Amino acid sequence: MADMSLKKTPVAEQDPKVRARNFDEVTLGYTAEQAMQEAERCLNCKNRPCMQGCPVGVRIPEFIEKVREGDFAAAYDIIKSTNSLPAVCGRVCPQENQCEGKCVRGIKGEPVGIGRLERFCADYMADKQVQTEKPEPNGHKAAVIGAGPSGLTCAGDLAKLGYDVTVFEAFHTAGGVLSYGIPEFRLPKAIVAAEVENLKKAGVKIMTDMVIGKVFSIDELYDKGYEAVFIGSGAGLPRFMGIEGETLVGVYSANEYLTRINLMKAYKDDHPTPIKNSRSVAVVGGGNVAMDAARSAMRLGAEHVYIVYRRSMEELPARREEVNHAVEEGVEFLTLRNPKAVIGDDEGRVRALECIEMKLGEPDESGRRKPEAVEGSEFELECDTVIMALGTSPNPMLRATTPGLDTDRRGCLVVDENEMTTKDGVFAGGDAVTGAATVILAMGAGKKAAQSIDAYIKGKE
Numbered sequence: 356m357a358d359m360s361l362k363k364t365p366v367a368e369q370d371p372k373v374r375a376r377n378f379d380e381v382t383l384g385y386t387a388e389q390a391m392q393e394a395e396r397c398l399n400c401k402n403r404p405c406m407q408g409c410p411v412g413v414r415i416p417e418f419i420e421k422v423r424e425g426d427f428a429a430a431y432d433i434i435k436s437t438n439s440l441p442a443v444c445g446r447v448c449p450q451e452n453q454c455e456g457k458c459v460r461g462i463k464g465e466p467v468g469i470g471r472l473e474r475f476c477a478d479y480m481a482d483k484q485v486q487t488e489k490p491e492p493n494g495h496k497a498a499v500i501g502a503g504p505s506g507l508t509c510a511g512d513l514a515k516l517g518y519d520v521t522v523f524e525a526f527h528t529a530g531g532v533l534s535y536g537i538p539e540f541r542l543p544k545a546i547v548a549a550e551v552e553n554l555k556k557a558g559v560k561i562m563t564d565m566v567i568g569k570v571f572s573i574d575e576l577y578d579k580g581y582e583a584v585f586i587g588s589g590a591g592l593p594r595f596m597g598i599e600g601e602t603l604v605g606v607y608s609a610n611e612y613l614t615r616i617n618l619m620k621a622y623k624d625d626h627p628t629p630i631k632n633s634r635s636v637a638v639v640g641g642g643n644v645a646m647d648a649a650r651s652a653m654r655l656g657a658e659h660v661y662i663v664y665r666r667s668m669e670e671l672p673a674r675r676e677e678v679n680h681a682v683e684e685g686v687e688f689l690t691l692r693n694p695k696a697v698i699g700d701d702e703g704r705v706r707a708l709e710c711i712e713m714k715l716g717e718p719d720e721s722g723r724r725k726p727e728a729v730e731g732s733e734f735e736l737e738c739d740t741v742i743m744a745l746g747t748s749p750n751p752m753l754r755a756t757t758p759g760l761d762t763d764r765r766g767c768l769v770v771d772e773n774e775m776t777t778k779d780g781v782f783a784g785g786d787a788v789t790g791a792a793t794v795i796l797a798m799g800a801g802k803k804a805a806q807s808i809d810a811y812i813k814g815k816e
Contacts, residue, residue, distance in 0.1 A: 361464025364393040366471055375653050375684035378539040378622050387427070390475040394423035397467050400459055405469060408457040410799025412437045415454055415469055422472055431476040439511035439554065440504060440798065442481065442546045445474025447537055448795045449674055481549060487556040493517035495812050498581040500567045500753070503531020504794045505785025506587030507554060508801030514558045516809055523565040528618060531589055533794070535618040538647050540654070544617070568752040573781060583780045583808045586768060587801055590747040590786035600697030605631060605705030609640070609648045609744035616651050633740040635659040637708045639694055640744030641666065646677040648742045649686045660686045661736065665693040665713050665726040693726065695733065697741050707735040747791045765790055774804040782808055
C-alpha cells in the first residue's frame with residue numbers, strides 16, 4: 356500500500372470540460388477535514404526551511420500546527436501577522452518555487468500543501484466577523500502610489516505601525532494586477548475586494564481614479580503633508596515584437612485583453628465592454644500571463660486557442676499547474692515556433708499569423724538554450740485574434756514628472772538596499788523596480804519598504 360504521507364491531500368477541481376466555458380474558480384479548496392489531514396504531513400522542522408522561501412516571512416510551521424489542532428482562527432491570525440493578503444497568496448503564489456520548494460517532505464515525495472492550507476485559513480475566516488484593531492496614531496503621514504500587491508502590503512504594514520496612510524490608485528478599483536490581470540477563475544474578484552476592505556478597516560485610505568503624475572506630482576504630495584512616498588505602480592506598459600501587422604484589428608496586448616475581461620467585466624453578458632468574439636486565437640508567449648490569456652479566450656468561446664512559444668514545452672516559464680490546467684481545457688501548444696508577421700485581410704483584420712519553426716542551440720547568457728530559426732520552415736497559422744503576452748515594463752509617467760527619480764535601461768526605478776529611490780524620501784518596490792514578476796515578490800518589497808519608511812521618518816524626528 357502506498358505511503359499517503361508522500362502525497363499531498365488532493366483538492367477538488369471543476370471538470371475541465373465544464374470549466375473551460377465558465378469563469379468560476381477552477382480549484383475548489385480544502386474542507387476542514389482535508390486541511391487537518393494535510394497539516395499532519397508537516398514535520399515541523401527545527402530550522403524552518405519553508406520560511407526561508409517566503410518573501411513575506413509567514414510563520415509557516417506555526418500556522419500549520421494550529422490547523423492540525425483545528426484552531427483555524429489562530430492559524431489565520433499567525434498568517435495575518437506578516438501577510439496582508441493571505442487569500443490571494445494562497446491562490447496565486449508560486450509556492451513550488453518558494454516555501455514548498457524548500458519543504459523537506461519534497462525530497463522523497465510531495466511537499467506539504469502550504470499554499471492550499473493558507474488559502475483554507477483565509478477562506479474559513481472570510482465569513483467570520485473578525486475584529487480589526489486600529490493602532491494608536493503616531494502622528495505621521497505616508498503616501499502610497501498604486502493599489503497593487505506591493506502598494507497594499509506597504510500601506511497595510513505602515514497602518515499597523517500607526518501611520519496615516521493614503522493609497523492613490525489610477526484605476527477605478529483597487530487591486531492592481533490582482534484586479535485587472537489575474538482572471539476570475541484563478542482569483543475571484545470578491546476575494547480581492549474583501550482583502551482591500553480588511554485594509555480599510557485597519558485604517559488605510561484608498562483614493563481611486565488618481566493618476567499621480569497627472570492629477571498632481573510626487574513633489575506636490577509633500578506639499579500636502581506626506582513625509583514619505585512609496586511607488587508601487589507596477590509594470591503596465593506592454594511589449595510587442597515589432598513585427599509587421601501588429602497594428603491590425605484583432606491584435607491585443609495581453610494587458611489590454613485581460614483588463615477588458617477582468618477589470619471591465621467583458622466576460623459578463625450584461626456588460627458593455629467590447630471584446631472580440633474570436634474563433635481562433637494565437638497567444639504569443641509562455642508565461643503565466645500567456646496561460647491566463649489563452650484560458651480566458653477559451654472561456655469566451657474560441658474554438659481553437661494556441662500558445663505560440665519559441666522554446667520547448669519543458670522550458671515554459673509558466674507555473675506547471677497553470678500549464679496543466681490549460682492542456683486539460685483544450686489549449687493547443689505550438690512550441691519551438693516563433694511569429695514573423697501578422698497577416699491581415701482586405702479590411703485590415705487579422706487573418707493568420709506567419710510563424711517559423713525553431714530549434715534550440717547553445718545556452719545563452721541566461722543559461723537557457725538559445726532558440727534559432729530553421730531556415731525555410733515558415734508556415735501560416737490561421738487565426739482571427741493575436742494576443743502578445745511578452746512581458747511589460749513600468750509606465751514612464753512618474754519618471755517623466757519627477758525630477759531626481761532615476762531608472763535603468765528597462766525603465767525600472769533604481770533603488771538601494773532599503774528600497775529607497777534616487778530621490779530622498781521616495782521608496783519603490785514590486786514590478787516598478789523589477790519589471791513584471793510575481794505577486795509575492797512585490798509584496799515582499801512592499802513589506803521591506805514599510806520598514807524602511809518607518810526608519811526614515813523616525814530618523815528625521
